[in-house]
Amino acid sequence: xxxxxxxxxxxxxxxxxxxxxxxxxxxxxxxxxxxxxxxxxxxxxxxxxxxxxxxxxxxxxxxxxxxxxxxxxxxxxxxxxxxxxxxxxxxxxxxxxxxxxxxxxxxxxxxxxxxxxxxxxxxxxxxxxxxxxxxxxxxxxxxxxxxxxxxxxxxxxxxxxxxxxxxxxxxxxxxxxxxxxxxxxxxxxxxxxxxxxxxxxxxxxxxxxxxxxxxxxxxxxxxxxxxxxxxxxxxxxxxxxxxxxxxxxxxxxxxxxxxxxxxxxxxxxxxxxxxxxxxxxxxxxxxxxxxxxxxxxxxxxxx
Ligand SMILES: [Ca+2]
Ligand SMILES: [Ca+2]
Ligand SMILES: [Ca+2]
Ligand SMILES: [Ca+2]
Numbered sequence: 001x002x003x004x005x006x007x008x009x010x011x012x013x014x015x016x017x018x019x020x021x022x023x024x025x026x027x028x029x030x031x032x033x034x035x036x037x038x039x040x041x042x043x044x045x046x047x048x049x050x051x052x053x054x055x056x057x058x059x060x061x062x063x064x065x066x067x068x069x070x071x072x073x074x075x076x077x078x079x080x081x082x083x084x085x086x087x088x089x090x091x092x093x094x095x096x097x098x099x100x101x102x103x104x105x106x107x108x109x110x111x112x113x114x115x116x117x118x119x120x121x122x123x124x125x126x127x128x129x130x131x132x133x134x135x136x137x138x139x140x141x142x143x144x145x146x147x148x149x150x151x152x153x154x155x156x157x158x159x160x161x162x163x164x165x166x167x168x169x170x171x172x173x174x175x176x177x178x179x180x181x182x183x184x185x186x187x188x189x190x191x192x193x194x195x196x197x198x199x200x201x202x203x204x205x206x207x208x209x210x211x212x213x214x215x216x217x218x219x220x221x222x223x224x225x226x227x228x229x230x231x232x233x234x235x236x237x238x239x240x241x242x243x244x245x246x247x248x249x250x251x252x253x254x255x256x257x258x259x260x261x262x263x264x265x266x267x268x269x270x271x272x273x274x275x276x277x278x279x280x281x282x283x284x285x286x287x288x289x290x291x292x293x294x295x296x297x298x299x300x301x302x303x
Contacts, residue, residue, distance in 0.1 A: 070102070070145055071096065072147055073147035074094075074095055074101070074149050075090060075149040076092075076151050078090070078091065079153060081156055082129050082154075082155060082156065083155075083156050084155055084158050084159055085128075087129070089126055089127075090106060090109075090127055091104075091125065092106065092109045094144070106124050106125030107124050108144060110142070111140060112141040113140060114140055116136050116138040116152070117129055117136050118140065130155070131159070132155050132156075133157065133177055134177075136154070136155050137154060160173060165188055165193050172213070177196075180192050180193075180219075201219075202220065203218075203219060203220055203221055205223075211226070211299070212226070215244065215249075216244055227242075228241070228295070228297050229241045236284050238267070238284075239283075240253065244277045244278075245276055247274055247275060250269065250271050250300050251269065252266055253266070253281060253295060254297070254298060255294065255295050268282070
């Protein structure tokens with residue numbers, strides 16, 4: 001995938017401040033932030049997803065032949081976390097008065113959605129995870145034999161751009177909510193949604209939201225912006241300083257207006273392994289020495 005382009009036009013003769021900036025397109029890479037699941041601690045009362053042979057289940061069903069009585073219900077998911085849109089099998093067991101657990105068939109249990117990104121639970125205890133904008137806990141309830149139990153599992157933010165009104169616009173939904181859900185109610189009203197648009201520039205610093213996300217700046221602060229400074233030109237080598245570079249982003253320094261060099265000629269490339277501020281780059285070209293040329297930097301998130 002290729003996102004891009006913003007940039008800074010810089011005259012060789014006068015190293016004025018970078019402007020204008022214009023973003024052409026942006027898209028998400030696999031390494032987009034927020035794709036990791038959170039920690040999870042399963043209810044240890046139920047092992048192996050709570051499913052065992054039918055014999056024990058039959059016995060528990062009608063209490064027939066049991067020498068012990070149930071005293072509590074326990075429920076747990078098969079997996080501690082699942083991706084968005086995936087299913088998770090829920091299991092339940094009865095805790096008996098002799099301290100043993102008797103597994104219950106999932107379809108004997110009345111399951112319910114208690115909270116979080118669950119779109120439903122069917123009669124067989126298969127729970128469906130909905131879309132999230134950050135790892136979120138899905139909570140369910142179980143009822144059987146007059147006992148109630150509950151459990152939970154994590155839904156991973158496996159697709160960073162699939163949530164609600166900001167799905168599919170090329171920006172991570174979690175980042176959009178972090179910056180534009182200004183009243184923190186977990187939803188985006190019309191004005192917040194407009195502000196969260198990838199092409200919007202609500203802080204008026206000349207850089208779009210999509211560009212600021214790629215460059216690692218705050219889309220709500222005009223003083224927080226990507227800048228390129230031309231420190232000097234010595235013969236056919238220009239020294240530029242980028243205000244910040246980030247891992248996962250490719251920086252292509254290009255030039256135009258240099259005699260003998262093709263318009264847009266690539267003169268240097270950076271793919272940093274770590275974030276750093278104030279990075280100095282030297283870029284040379286074959287022919288040149290003209291009175292005036294221009295440099296700019298393209299940002300993209302390579303696949
Ligand atoms: Ca998501
Ligand atoms: Ca989005
Ligand atoms: Ca901006
Ligand atoms: Ca900004």
